[in-house]
Amino acid sequence: MRLDDALFNWLQIQLVAEARLDDQAAVDTRDFFLQILTEDHLISSLRIDQVDNTMIHVYYELEGSSKIQKFQRELAERLLSDINENPKYN
Template identity: 65%
Template sequence: MRFEDALFNWLQIQIVADGRADDNAAAETRDFFLQILMEDHGVTSIAIKKVDDTMIHVKYEREGRTKTQFIPREAGEQLLADIASNPKYNGQ
């Protein structure tokens, strides 16, 4: 899996896991993408550092260098919005 894809997938499922604290599947999926980032791409730390009106700032360390990736907020939050709008997953 490409680094950019793994980072984006981690971000989306991290947002879901944060928004749905009791969702064990989301937490497990987040950990899966974190493992890919660490083992396949050498990421040693990663976190959402800031969310503004238009962007999510993801800070990570890779190959001894700290970097920040900017991801459009709407795209990053889309999976959580999709889950929330589906009665099958939100108990409606």
């Protein structure tokens, strides 16, 4: 899996896990993407750094260098929105 895809997938499910504290599937899925990022891409210190009106900034370290990847907020929050809008999951 490409780094950009793994970061985006981690971000989406991280937002779900933060919003749905009792959702063990979200936590397990987040941990799966975290494992991909740490083992396959050697990323450390991964976190959501900043959220503004249009973007979410993800901070991480790669090979000793600090990096920030920006994602469109609307796209990143879509999974959580879809889950919340589907009565089957609420």
